[in-house]
Amino acid sequence: MEREETLCHCMEITKGELEDAIKEKKLTTVEQVQDETEAGTGCGSCVYDIQDLLDEINGNR
Numbered sequence: 001m002e003r004e005e006t007l008c009h010c011m012e013i014t015k016g017e018l019e020d021a022i023k024e025k026k027l028t029t030v031e032q033v034q035d036e037t038e039a040g041t042g043c044g045s046c047v048y049d050i051q052d053l054l055d056e057i058n059g060n061r
């Protein structure tokens with residue numbers, strides 16, 4: 001998935017925007033991402049993608 005791609009369609013937030021927010025604010029949980037960016041607060045179908053991104057960035061796999 002490229003940075004330009006929309007990860008949360010409900011809130012129209014791209015993967016890149018989330019990546020930057022996670023890194024800048026050192027987010028570690030989906031809940032923190034939801035509070036900071038509103039991504040994942042609509043239909044909820046992107047929550048697993050957010051978790052994947054968190055794992056990737058925070059090196060949990």
Ligand code: FES
Nearest residue numbers: 009010042043044
């Ligand atoms: S696509 Fe992210 S909450 Fe619906």
